[in-house]
Amino acid sequence: MNIRTAPDTLARQTAQQLEAELRDSKLLQEISSQLIHEERIEALYETILDAAVAIMRSDFGSMQMLYPERGKAGELRLLAFRGFDPESARFWEWVRADSGCTCGEALRTGRRAIAADVATCGFMAGTADRGALLKAGMLAAQSTPLISRGGKIVGMISTHWRAPHVPAERDLRLLDILARQAADLIERRRAEEALREADRRKDEFIAMLSHELRNPLAPIRNVVTLLKDDATPPPVRADAYGILERQVAQLVRLVDDLLDVSRVSRGTLGLQPCEVELAAVVSNAVETSRPLVEAAGHELEIELPREPVRVVGDPVRLSQVVTNLLNNAARYTPRGGRIRLAVRRAGAEAAISVRDNGIGIEAQALPGIFDMFRQGEHSRQRFPGGLGIGLSLARRLAEMHGGRIEAASAGPGRGAEFVVHLPAART
Amino acid sequence: MPARLLVTDDNSDMRQSMRLLLERAGYEVELADDGLRAVDLQRRRPADVLITDIFMPEADGLETIAHFRREFPRVRIIAMSGGGVRVGGAGSYLQTAAAAGADAVLAKPFQTEALLEAVRRLVPPA
Numbered sequence: 235m236n237i238r239t240a241p242d243t244l245a246r247q248t249a250q251q252l253e254a255e256l257r258d259s260k261l262l263q264e265i266s267s268q269l270i271h272e273e274r275i276e277a278l279y280e281t282i283l284d285a286a287v288a289i290m291r292s293d294f295g296s297m298q299m300l301y302p303e304r305g306k307a308g309e310l311r312l313l314a315f316r317g318f319d320p321e322s323a324r325f326w327e328w329v330r331a332d333s334g335c336t337c338g339e340a341l342r343t344g345r346r347a348i349a350a351d352v353a354t355c356g357f358m359a360g361t362a363d364r365g366a367l368l369k370a371g372m373l374a375a376q377s378t379p380l381i382s383r384g385g386k387i388v389g390m391i392s393t394h395w396r397a398p399h400v401p402a403e404r405d406l407r408l409l410d411i412l413a414r415q416a417a418d419l420i421e422r423r424r425a426e427e428a429l430r431e432a433d434r435r436k437d438e439f440i441a442m443l444s445h446e447l448r449n450p451l452a453p454i455r456n457v458v459t460l461l462k463d464d465a466t467p468p469p470v471r472a473d474a475y476g477i478l479e480r481q482v483a484q485l486v487r488l489v490d491d492l493l494d495v496s497r498v499s500r501g502t503l504g505l506q507p508c509e510v511e512l513a514a515v516v517s518n519a520v521e522t523s524r525p526l527v528e529a530a531g532h533e534l535e536i537e538l539p540r541e542p543v544r545v546v547g548d549p550v551r552l553s554q555v556v557t558n559l560l561n562n563a564a565r566y567t568p569r570g571g572r573i574r575l576a577v578r579r580a581g582a583e584a585a586i587s588v589r590d591n592g593i594g595i596e597a598q599a600l601p602g603i604f605d606m607f608r609q610g611e612h613s614r615q616r617f618p619g620g621l622g623i624g625l626s627l628a629r630r631l632a633e634m635h636g637g638r639i640e641a642a643s644a645g646p647g648r649g650a651e652f653v654v655h656l657p658a659a660r661t
Numbered sequence: 662m663p664a665r666l667l668v669t670d671d672n673s674d675m676r677q678s679m680r681l682l683l684e685r686a687g688y689e690v691e692l693a694d695d696g697l698r699a700v701d702l703q704r705r706r707p708a709d710v711l712i713t714d715i716f717m718p719e720a721d722g723l724e725t726i727a728h729f730r731r732e733f734p735r736v737r738i739i740a741m742s743g744g745g746v747r748v749g750g751a752g753s754y755l756q757t758a759a760a761a762g763a764d765a766v767l768a769k770p771f772q773t774e775a776l777l778e779a780v781r782r783l784v785p786p787a
Contacts, residue, residue, distance in 0.1 A: 445716070448743030449672060451770035456678035459773040460685060470681050477674045477681075529673075 258408055261285050269415060275423045279314040282416050283391070287316050289408045290401060292393035294318060294372055298329065298337060299389045299420050303601060307331040310341060310390055317394075322370045334361025336377035337390045344387060346406070348376040351398040367394070374399035378409055380417035388420045435606075443621060446488055450481035488621065494554075495606070495623050498630045505548040505634060509659050512543045512552075512577045512584055519556035520575070527564045527573065532590075534560075537576040543584045544659040547635045552656075555631045555639075558624035559588040559652045566650070567592030584658040589651040595643035603641050604629040625652075632656065664784035665689045667708035669699040669725065670741075671717045679712065686777055696725030703733055709784050712776075715742035715754045723754070723761055730762040737783040738762060739776075743769035 265285050269278060279297050287295040294317035298310035310329040318326075331341045339347035339357050349355035352373050358364040367375065372394035380389040391413050393401075401409075457474035460466045466474070497503035516536065527534050545552070556575070563573045567590045574589045595603060606626040629639045637656035643649065666688050668679045676692045683690045691708055693699035695717050703711070711729055715722035722740060729736055740758035755766040765779040 445743045448769045449675070452741070452743065453672065453675045453678035455770045456675075456682045456773055456776075460678075460681055463685075466685065470685065473677065473681055477678050481674050 258289055261288060262408070262411060265412070265415065269419075275419055275426075276314075278419050279416070282412055282419070283314045283316055286391055286393055286409055286412050289412070290376070290393040290405050292399075293396045294370075294394035296326070296337075296392045296394075297389065297416060298392070299423075300341070300387055302386075304328075305330055307341065308387075310337055313389070319370060322366065325366050334358045334363035335367065336375045337392050338363065340377040340379050340390060341387065344379060346376060346378045348401060350374055350400045353398075371396055373397055376401050376406075378406075378413050380413050380420060382417050382421050388417050388424070391416055439606075439622065443488075443492070446621060447485070450484045450488075453477050454481050491621060491623055491627070494627055498627060499606075503634070505551060507547050507635075508549070509544055509546055510549045510552065512545060512586060513538050515549060515552045516556055516575060516577060516586065518549070518553040519560060522553065522557045523560035523564065526561055530564050530567065531570045532564055532567060533570075533572050535572065535574045537574070539578055541579070543577055543579045545584050545635070545656045546659050547656065551631050552635065555628045555654055556586060556588070558628040559586075559654070562624055562652070563588050563590035563592065563650070566590070579658055582658055584656045585653055586656075587651060587653040589649065591649040594646045594648040595641065595650050596646055597643075600641055600643065604639065628652075628654070663687055663689050664710065664780075665691065665706070665708040666710045666712060666780065667691045667693060667699060667702060669693045669696060669711065669713040669717070669722070671695060671714065675714070682773060682776075683780070686780075688780070696721065696728070699725055700728055700732070703729070703736070707733070708736065710737045710739060710780060712739045712741065712780075715740060715758060723757060726758060726761045726763055737764045739765045739767060739779050739783070741767040741769055741771065 262285070265281055268281050283295050283297050286292075286297075294315070296315040296318065297313045299313050300308050300310055302308040308331065312323060312327050312329075315323055326335065326337075329335065329337050329341075331338055333341075334357065336347040336349050347357070349358060352358060352364060352367045352375060355364070358367070367373075374395040374397065375392060377390050377392040379387045380391060382388045391409070393409075454477075457477050460474045461471060461478075494503065516538070520534065520536065560573065560575065567573065572591050574587075576587050576589075578585050578587075604625050606623060625639075625641075632639045632654050635656055637654060640653045640655070642651045642653075666683055668676055668683070668690060669692075670676050670679070671694055673694065676694065680690045680692060691702055691706060693702050696713070699711065699713065702708075711725075711733075713722045713725050717725075722742070726738055726740060729738060740755060740763035742754045742758070755763075755768060759766050764783055767776060767779065
């Protein structure tokens with residue numbers, strides 16, 4: 235050890251290190267204050283990404299958000315980038331977990347992935363990503379998962395270098411601080427997007443509700459005028475009473491549905507369970523749905539097993555579940571379609587399935603099909619009537635019975651199938 | 662000869678109630694359950710007034726009004742709707758219907774007298 239030169243070098247090194255620490259802590263402090271004051275989330279991604287590139291002393295950087303509902307294990311979408319050429323930005327716009335880049339590896343393992351040398355990196359060998367990285371001049375890369383407070387991956391922050399590079403421990407620790415802030419931001423954005431979407435759907439629902447409530451009132455007013463007139467002949471009066479009865483029943487249905495929605499969302503909907511046979515549940519539901527099914531000229535086929543299938547539940551509410559599925563099938567099937575209702579027992583479960591050959595459901599719409607007020611504007615235009623709450627109520631009611639509902643469709647124009655699974659009563 | 666009215670609405674009870682009411686008022690009434698059938702009927706048995714709903718499954722009311730304006734320019738048109746403000750658009754459906762060429766608009770549920778008055782104004786009693 236050289237005693238004479240050491241204090242000098244040490245002092246210089248310490249001064250440099252202090253300077254770097256000071257610069258980085260100032261950077262982090264600036265970001266914290268921006269995070270508090272800046273309203274636009276997009277601007278904040280940019281700020282955090284700039285800070286990450288500065289802290290890691292990298293030549294490139296990117297931030298991605300995870301869309302967990304896409305693909306098998308979710309896909310990362312590019313939110314912001316530094317130094318990427320347009321071709322690279324396109325190539326990595328969406329990244330899957332089976333991708334060969336560091337972000338794919340980090341998504342697979344849930345931990346930070348480092349490729350100190352892209353050319354020799356094991357998990358990149360033979361992948362298209364390796365070629366794309368080399369072509370873009372990215373010879374080293376690291377990806378750090380953005381982990382939410384709930385412990386889930388919500389995105390990724392990555393930095394890349396023009397030369398092979400091993401990131402310093404200290405830099406990575408600072409990056410982790412940034413990653414936590416970025417994760418909070420993405421969660422905030424998610425929450426805001428969800429709120430906006432819920433708000434939009436509620437607006438649509440109210441517009442639809444006012445339309446649906448007014449619709450039966452118009453014929454009711456017309457026939458009331460006729461019935462008030464003593465000169466109206468008996469056959470016309472009879473027709474008028476029929477119209478009155480049906481349209482009032484329609485209004486009652488709408489109001490009942492609305493009340494149920496409000497009871498379900500406040501958790502005040504009570505069940506009166508007893509042991510019921512599903513054949514009786516189905517028969518009640520069919521009676522209720524018959525007018526709608528027949529008005530649309532559909533053929534309804536019912537298949538019941540030879541042995542009775544019993545469950546413990548509220549017969550009125552269980553019928554409502556089946557009615558809602560039948561009405562849904564009748565509404566979203568073009569005139570003269572086929573609806574098939576089947577009851578079966580599978581082990582400890584009873585299942586009621588309703589299948590139609592109607593307009594079907596797009597794959598991307600399937601996960602949200604049971605959401606309240608979910609009714610595509612398109613489907614609403616072609617198939618008016620109903621509030622878009624039937625499936626949502628059906629699911630909640632099935633869940634309250636300890637069961638579940640599944641929806642399946644081979645795609646648009648290829649029909650749909652809904653299956654209710656309920657715990658079977660012990661025989 | 663009584664004036665002929667063509668009522669187009671996807672709700673069958675609404676159609677029937679309009680027929681009962683307007684026949685009692687002395688008109689001849691034809692019914693169609695959507696815009697395409699209305700056009701088809703009009704070609705075969707021309708009416709003097711089209712009374713159409715706005716929201717309908719096939720060929721909605723606004724399209725139907727536009728079609729009638731092109732193919733049957735002399736037919737008078739009454740638009741009726743229970744819809745509120747158009748989502749993402751400007752103004753109400755009824756305003757849009759008036760702009761598309763409807764001679765009168767009725768917000769559902771209308772007073773029956775308002776309907777009869779609108780019809781009388783468009784086809785004065787002989």
